[in-house]
Amino acid sequence: MNDFEKMADEMLEKAQIAAAVFQQLNQKETDRIVEKVFHAGFNARVKLARMAHEETGMGNWQHKVLKNVIATQLVYESIKNMKTVGVISENHLTGITEIAQPLGPIFAIVPVTNPTSTVLYKTLICLKSRNPVIFSVHRNAINAGKEAVRICYEAALKAGAPDDCLQIVQEHSRELTHAIMTHPKLALILATGGTGLVRAAYSSGNPAIGVGPGNVPVFIDKSADIPFAVSSVISSKTFDNGTICASEQSIVVEKKISGKVMAEFKKQGGYFLNPEEVKKLENVAIDPSSGGMSAAIVGKPARYIADLAGIMLPENVHLMLAPLNGIGKDYPLSGEILAPILGYFECDSYNDAIKTCIDLNFLGGIGHTASIYANDDKRVIEFAQIMNAGRIVVNTPSSQGAVGWTYNTLAPSLTLGCGTGGKNITTENISAQHLINIQRVARRRPNYSFHNFDLDRYNSEKFTGKNLDSAYYKNQ
Amino acid sequence: MLEFNFSKPENKLVCFISGRMGTENNEAFLSRVTDMAGESKKTLANPASLKVCFDMKEVTYIASSFIRSCIVVSRLVEDGNFNIINASPVIKKTFKIAGLDELLKVK
Numbered sequence: 001m002n003d004f005e006k007m008a009d010e011m012l013e014k015a016q017i018a019a020a021v022f023q024q025l026n027q028k029e030t031d032r033i034v035e036k037v038f039h040a041g042f043n044a045r046v047k048l049a050r051m052a053h054e055e056t057g058m059g060n061w062q063h064k065v066l067k068n069v070i071a072t073q074l075v076y077e078s079i080k081n082m083k084t085v086g087v088i089s090e091n092h093l094t095g096i097t098e099i100a101q102p103l104g105p106i107f108a109i110v111p112v113t114n115p116t117s118t119v120l121y122k123t124l125i126c127l128k129s130r131n132p133v134i135f136s137v138h139r140n141a142i143n144a145g146k147e148a149v150r151i152c153y154e155a156a157l158k159a160g161a162p163d164d165c166l167q168i169v170q171e172h173s174r175e176l177t178h179a180i181m182t183h184p185k186l187a188l189i190l191a192t193g194g195t196g197l198v199r200a201a202y203s204s205g206n207p208a209i210g211v212g213p214g215n216v217p218v219f220i221d222k223s224a225d226i227p228f229a230v231s232s233v234i235s236s237k238t239f240d241n242g243t244i245c246a247s248e249q250s251i252v253v254e255k256k257i258s259g260k261v262m263a264e265f266k267k268q269g270g271y272f273l274n275p276e277e278v279k280k281l282e283n284v285a286i287d288p289s290s291g292g293m294s295a296a297i298v299g300k301p302a303r304y305i306a307d308l309a310g311i312m313l314p315e316n317v318h319l320m321l322a323p324l325n326g327i328g329k330d331y332p333l334s335g336e337i338l339a340p341i342l343g344y345f346e347c348d349s350y351n352d353a354i355k356t357c358i359d360l361n362f363l364g365g366i367g368h369t370a371s372i373y374a375n376d377d378k379r380v381i382e383f384a385q386i387m388n389a390g391r392i393v394v395n396t397p398s399s400q401g402a403v404g405w406t407y408n409t410l411a412p413s414l415t416l417g418c419g420t421g422g423k424n425i426t427t428e429n430i431s432a433q434h435l436i437n438i439q440r441v442a443r444r445r446p447n448y449s450f451h452n453f454d455l456d457r458y459n460s461e462k463f464t465g466k467n468l469d470s471a472y473y474k475n476q
Numbered sequence: 477m478l479e480f481n482f483s484k485p486e487n488k489l490v491c492f493i494s495g496r497m498g499t500e501n502n503e504a505f506l507s508r509v510t511d512m513a514g515e516s517k518k519t520l521a522n523p524a525s526l527k528v529c530f531d532m533k534e535v536t537y538i539a540s541s542f543i544r545s546c547i548v549v550s551r552l553v554e555d556g557n558f559n560i561i562n563a564s565p566v567i568k569k570t571f572k573i574a575g576l577d578e579l580l581k582v583k
Contacts, residue, residue, distance in 0.1 A: 013575075016573070016574055016575055017540050017543050017544075017574045017576075018540060019573055019574075020543070020569075020570045020571070020572075020573035020574035021538065021539055021540050021543070021570065021574075023569070023570065023573060024537050024538070024566055024570055104573070162539065162540045163499070163539070163540035163541060164540065185575070
């Protein structure tokens, strides 16, 4: 056993004991812990937001406060009445009783883009489901992450949670992460992070809920309220400087309304780059080795990025839009960029626009989120059926809409399932209900048709399937 | 609550434990059991023969600290000379999940 394996073993041993102790608690005792941790995290929302902003240099602290509010107040509101312990449902008609059991130790990976809010949110949903957590916070946000874990842990202990119910990895290394991910005592990996990390989680041999990258297309239909749509997109894409993975990545419109859409963007603080400026932006926004976004511009304001690229922005510009003629590696700005930069596609027809959205959706964002602005519900449903996205947000800022609860009734979450397209097990917004094993007590409720059917008939070849089917369902 | 019964012919110290074994009372618990085990050893010709048994018939909840105390006490005696009896199903399951039911011989 090497040093990393020893460290992993020590943490998992503690977590295993915590899991054992935790499963003795009843719903009331569990809810008390969750409530106290919610209050502690909510009270620390500003301090933690400032720490995260100062340490990472990403986004802005006021928006990070809002993220912390979502991760505490809104998450708590959504789970506080949820049954997660013991008998959670009984159906006398079907004879099924459902019983919730905790999963066991969870390894929670926390991204640099939303460090403290992700810690707060994952803490609440894991404690609600009586699971201890080992956090691994991105190295560039480690101090803010540690403080968030410390605040939650102290509150949890005071409220009666088991020792070591929250731990944090103190040393960052691939070997240690691998040792924890593959440890036999680990129950689940909650992986929110880059593609490589999520893949590593899925190939660890332990169950994982991972979240893939997004590449959110926004279709503005001719039936849309254009000034409203543009205002909504700008507020979402500039929120925390675009660090939410569900933020808009490209605008897609038909030519016939493009003039109005462009004018509205310009009016509200958008700047359309010329082809030369698009090239300059690509040089700073794209990492040439990976072809993906450069870490240097993630969560930075538009003006900062423009300065890096040598682009002169007019006053009052918050967002850059790059008109693009294609999608894929020759047009790198058509991929996911977590900064106030949008691709812009002008299409000849509605069908062309939808096909463009399909290409964008499949360019690294399968299963994540798609966005539509329309006042024609037929188009909304058509668009939704064509997209491969766990969430199709309608007339809604995508960042906040996908995260849930503020603009719709989706569960508030900072881990957004992307379905099998994103190599995930679910398309749902992950919350406490995904962190329990549900046992089903199945009482005897004989199937009338089966028990009244002469089963010997199945053995006779003189009966066709059709004959058997008719006889089986006779008089029903 | 904690009561002891030391039977010399069997060299066995039985600790009758009842109630909630939370973090708050663990330090005092461990101290008393350690002291009692030390005193019991002194009365034996072969101190290594001491056996310690936790009778947990009346225990309703155990904290992490109590589990750690069980490990500490099991190390005060020779291998195989510590066991836990009369654990309720919930307590038995707790030791099972912790992966310690065999080490601590939980019955």
